[in-house]
Amino acid sequence: MTLDGDSLVGYLRAEYAASGKWRVASFFVGLIVALPAVASVVTNDAQTLYFLAVANLVLLAIWTWINVKYGQKQNAAHSARRAALIVNGLGEELSAGEKRRLMEKFTVGVEAAENAKKSDYYASASEPGPLKLLECLEESAFYSSKLHRVSANAWIGIVVAYAVAFAIVAVFLIPSATNDVLMMAVRIFFAATVFILSADVLGSLLAHWRCSAETSAVLSRIEIAKQGEVNSADALLIMEDYTSAIQSAPEIVPFVYRTQEASLNSLWAGYLKG
Template sequence: MTLTSENLVGYLRAEFDKSGRIRVRLFFVQLLAAVPAAVSVVIPDHEKVVLYLLAIAAAVLLVAWWTLNEFYVTARSAAQAARRGALLLGGLDQPLSPSEIQSLRERFTVTSERARECENPDYYATKETHGPARLAEMIEESALFSEFLQRKSAHVMLGIVLFFGALFLIIALVSIPTMERDTGMVIARVLLALMVFVLSADVLGAWRLHRAAAEEIKQIRNRLMVADRAGYPMPDVLLAFADYNSAVEGCPESVPLVYGSYQKELEQRWAKYQNDRAAARAQWRGAAQ
């Protein structure tokens, strides 16, 4: 059975939905993994059974995190493969070979029924005919969405960093008067345990990567705007396609629920951009005649 661009859109939406849900679970498992360490600092040494149970809980959470991470990486990889295929097939209207179709199907982690439920023929709002111009417009639309989502994700990560920074500062200030007592040492140890969570979740790294990805994707959009005036040369479009893939696959996935919260706004923004670009095209083409 062949795969069309519409089929691949269904797969990419289903796979990204799955990876997004797994990412949320990963975050909370990482948070829970810091709990045994934080609790252990207030447990007396003679409570050996409790300490052993906390150690077992930490080990179980570590295994759970590792398992979830494997599922997350697999689902995200499948989603990215479906996205690349959807862009190429939808833009150039060239069929995939049977071997490539089989390779894609082996990578997918969702059922064909689930993918069919997620199909959307209007996922890419382009009116261009098949060819370099259509592929470029699909990349540009995807880039507009990705840039926005990456910026919003960076804001979310920065908010998490500031929240924990404020929490650490408050705990430090509160614990200063008690530093000479055991309570102060307990608070300090809890603080260190929470720091382990922040570092293991790599919140700072995610914030930096989200922000860098947004800037890189913005540059790709600018290149496609220039290519528009040149009539979308195929080499330029394919290079932008490759660079866009590199940018979105090298950055963290956007924070779950952000897309759903801004979907309508992004669709309206893209529609306005299309209208403005059509007017600009008419203007500079008229001036060239």
């Protein structure tokens, strides 16, 4: 499989799909990692506490390994995205050395990338050059700003669901609870809150919000740049800022694109019409 524009799109789509799956695994294992800490507040038995400590260590090791794999796949996806933008936008071919470096970095197989190819991934019909690169960036920034905003809202839903669940428990528990039961409930709440305040939840929420705002700003800059003569320096600088915004954010919440695809495509069609 040659690394032309369509092939790179196949790799970026396949790599992002794989990255999303590992992010889901990271989230759920991260949730499970918090369970031994929660369970430790309800027992004083030394043997049970020892077992919980061992379980916590094993789960933490698994979570770390998953996050390493997630990082590798996300980095591969980012590399494919950068290369796809440049090759499709400027219409130039990568050198043999850069192709080899990319192939060594990719984590998905050739067949997966082939199946993920999409010839109309970028809507621009302009001739290869700075303008087409900007138009490819414009489309990417449009979808990114919307998807990261929806992803932030999804994390808000998780935090709200946690708060509602605790509130419901409190409503039923407090009226008839003894002081010891209430104190234990508070300890459990504090232990579980460690997970909510970790980078996997609150940090991800803030990162999605930030990415949505930054890619929206990139979109505005592209609109202004297209009003005049587009040069390579401006196009590459805007691409660098878009890249910085995307790479500082986690993968969009899995299934968000699938559920929002029709709506976003309609919004994009309206955007193109002005």
